[in-house]
Amino acid sequence: MKIDKKIIAKTNYCKKDFECLKNPKLVCCKVTRCIDGVVCFIEPECEKSCIYKNAIQDSFICCCPTRKEIFNKYRL
Numbered sequence: 001m002k003i004d005k006k007i008i009a010k011t012n013y014c015k016k017d018f019e020c021l022k023n024p025k026l027v028c029c030k031v032t033r034c035i036d037g038v039v040c041f042i043e044p045e046c047e048k049s050c051i052y053k054n055a056i057q058d059s060f061i062c063c064c065p066t067r068k069e070i071f072n073k074y075r076l
Contacts, residue, residue, distance in 0.1 A: 003069050010065040013051045020070060029053070029062055037072045 001021055008018070020028060029046030040062045042053065052064035062068065070076055 001070060001074060003066055003073070007065045007069050011052075014064070014066070015049075015051070018066065020067065029067065031062070031067075031071045034068075034071055037068070040068050040071055 003021060008021075011018075016028070028050070029042040031040045031042055034040040042060050042062045044060050046053065046060075050062075050064070052062055052067065054061050054063055
């Protein structure tokens, strides 16, 4: 997958060394829906300790710039 270097640079807290870019099968959190390509809701059982995972009431959103771009560009 090819993601703009500017977006990758914004993902400065990735603890997984960008495994999602090295192997598309390792895209960590499954996006259940995405609003305007900005707010991506993810499955609650995905990566528990990710700094980019945020709870909103009974849902979770992903704030990872790289993850959002992977979803927007490749629908993964």
